[in-house]
Amino acid sequence: MGSELWSPLPGMSDIVWPEVSLWQKVEDVTRWIMSLYGFREIRTPILERTTVFIRAIGEGTDVVQKEMFTFEDRGGRAVALRPEGTAGVMRALCAMGQDLAGSRVYYMGPMFRAERPQAGRRRQFHQIGAESLGPASPHADAECMALMSHLLAACGVRRVKIRIHTRGAMADAPQVREALVSNLRSVAPTLCLDCQRRLESHPLRILDCKQPGCRRVVESLPPLTDWMSSASREYFEATCNLLETLGVPFEVDRHLVRGLDYYEHTIWEAVHPALGAQDAVAGGGRYRIQFGDRTIEGVGFAVGVERLLLAMQGEGISADERGGAPKVWLVAVGPDALQANLVAVQRWRQAGVPCGMDVTGRSVKGQMRLADRSGARWVLVRGEEELQAGTFRCKDMTSGQDRTMAVEEIERKLLSSGTLE
Numbered sequence: 001m002g003s004e005l006w007s008p009l010p011g012m013s014d015i016v017w018p019e020v021s022l023w024q025k026v027e028d029v030t031r032w033i034m035s036l037y038g039f040r041e042i043r044t045p046i047l048e049r050t051t052v053f054i055r056a057i058g059e060g061t062d063v064v065q066k067e068m069f070t071f072e073d074r075g076g077r078a079v080a081l082r083p084e085g086t087a088g089v090m091r092a093l094c095a096m097g098q099d100l101a102g103s104r105v106y107y108m109g110p111m112f113r114a115e116r117p118q119a120g121r122r123r124q125f126h127q128i129g130a131e132s133l134g135p136a137s138p139h140a141d142a143e144c145m146a147l148m149s150h151l152l153a154a155c156g157v158r159r160v161k162i163r164i165h166t167r168g169a170m171a172d173a174p175q176v177r178e179a180l181v182s183n184l185r186s187v188a189p190t191l192c193l194d195c196q197r198r199l200e201s202h203p204l205r206i207l208d209c210k211q212p213g214c215r216r217v218v219e220s221l222p223p224l225t226d227w228m229s230s231a232s233r234e235y236f237e238a239t240c241n242l243l244e245t246l247g248v249p250f251e252v253d254r255h256l257v258r259g260l261d262y263y264e265h266t267i268w269e270a271v272h273p274a275l276g277a278q279d280a281v282a283g284g285g286r287y288r289i290q291f292g293d294r295t296i297e298g299v300g301f302a303v304g305v306e307r308l309l310l311a312m313q314g315e316g317i318s319a320d321e322r323g324g325a326p327k328v329w330l331v332a333v334g335p336d337a338l339q340a341n342l343v344a345v346q347r348w349r350q351a352g353v354p355c356g357m358d359v360t361g362r363s364v365k366g367q368m369r370l371a372d373r374s375g376a377r378w379v380l381v382r383g384e385e386e387l388q389a390g391t392f393r394c395k396d397m398t399s400g401q402d403r404t405m406a407v408e409e410i411e412r413k414l415l416s417s418g419t420l421e
């Protein structure tokens with residue numbers, strides 16, 4: 001019973017030491033990079049009214065149809081754990097009531113999708129997302145992709161490939177859909193059963209089906225851009241040109257569609273070779289979302305943090321096993337020394353020196369073992385005799401050298417230079 005009670009739910013994980021040091025690194029890098037681009041942090045609730053996601057993401061999408069954790073709260077409201085960040089952030093910005101154009105926000109936090117857990121696909125996962133609001137502009141789209149590329153590089157991920165494509169303006173969507181369906185209808189029997197169903201509900205999704213039969217059909221189709229307006233084609237071309245000018249490497253992938261309904265114009269995904277079948281480390285695009293009487297336009301992306309960490313590990317970046325080690329560890333021989341040590345660590349910590357000691361009543365041998373494990377550079381030991389003399393026995397854990405030092409000297413050195421050398 002114990003072990004079942006202790007394990008997290010399927011598809012969910014505890015994030016523990018030392019791996020958490022990589023999470024902290026990624027979060028620190030994110031704060032720094034976002035500030036360079038003028039994005040401010042926004043934190044929205046994890047639980048929202050289900051309609052927020054239906055409105056923004058689209059009624060017929062897989063995320064809304066199959067992947068949301070939904071339930072009724074005690075007040076009888078239909079609520080859902082957020083499956084992604086954009087919808088809730090748009091709701092929050094609308095609630096702030098300001099002119100949204102020019103708003104730039106980023107967020108980090110857990111998202112939930114009731115998918116079948118597998119490598120790279122979790123039920124609770126984390127995203128780092130950014131949203132830049134304003135009317136459609138290739139400059140905004142290129143800047144947003146440059147930001148994502150900068151963020152991934154700053155985390156140490158270099159072997160990433162950005163695939164981009166266009167959905168065309170939302171106004172083009174009916175004609176694109178119609179042309180696609182009429183091209184596919186005659187070959188419908190050769191499509192897989194899922195795609196035969198998608199033909200009427202979500203024909204675009206057929207483009208990213210992995211079944212060989214569907215792939216063959218898709219390869220023989222003309223590019224979707226053929227059915228878009230010339231303005232949409234020019235928009236895409238301008239975005240690609242700007243990316244080249246900015247030196248952001250990308251490839252055009254005419255089968256990329258993305259599974260959320262709010263997109264128009266530029267869409268993209270960043271993939272990494274260390275990730276296997278679920279190889280998208282990030283995805284984004286330009287969107288247009290109708291919330292009540294407001295239409296919100298913007299461009300953004302989200303990085304999957306679990307996948308980012310796998311990519312980082314694939315590039316040789318590992319968790320910091322020694323990070324956060326105290327500078328000094330105090331060992332007490334006897335109860336008087338124990339109390340005096342507690343007073344000392346409190347004073348030194350308040351002065352900004354990371355230090356540690358055992359507070360669980362271990363023997364001297366046990367305390368020494370703990371001191372060794374802590375990774376502290378210096379271990380300071382005192383008993384009755386040292387207390388009387390106002391000294392510590394100081395062991396340098398790097399050189400193994402032992403010496404006796406006065407408490408005042410230790411304090412002076414630690415508080416001024418942070419070292420006992």
Ligand code: HAM
Nearest residue numbers: 084086121122125280281282283284285300301302304
């Ligand atoms: P998305 O492509 O659904 O886009 O998710 C973004 C990233 O989240 C994916 O590339 C992947 O790394 C990660 N991810 C998604 N589902 C899972 C899962 N079940 N387990 C682990 N990682 C996962 C969005 O969510 C959009 N809101 C992005 C966006 C922001 N577009 C515009 N603004």
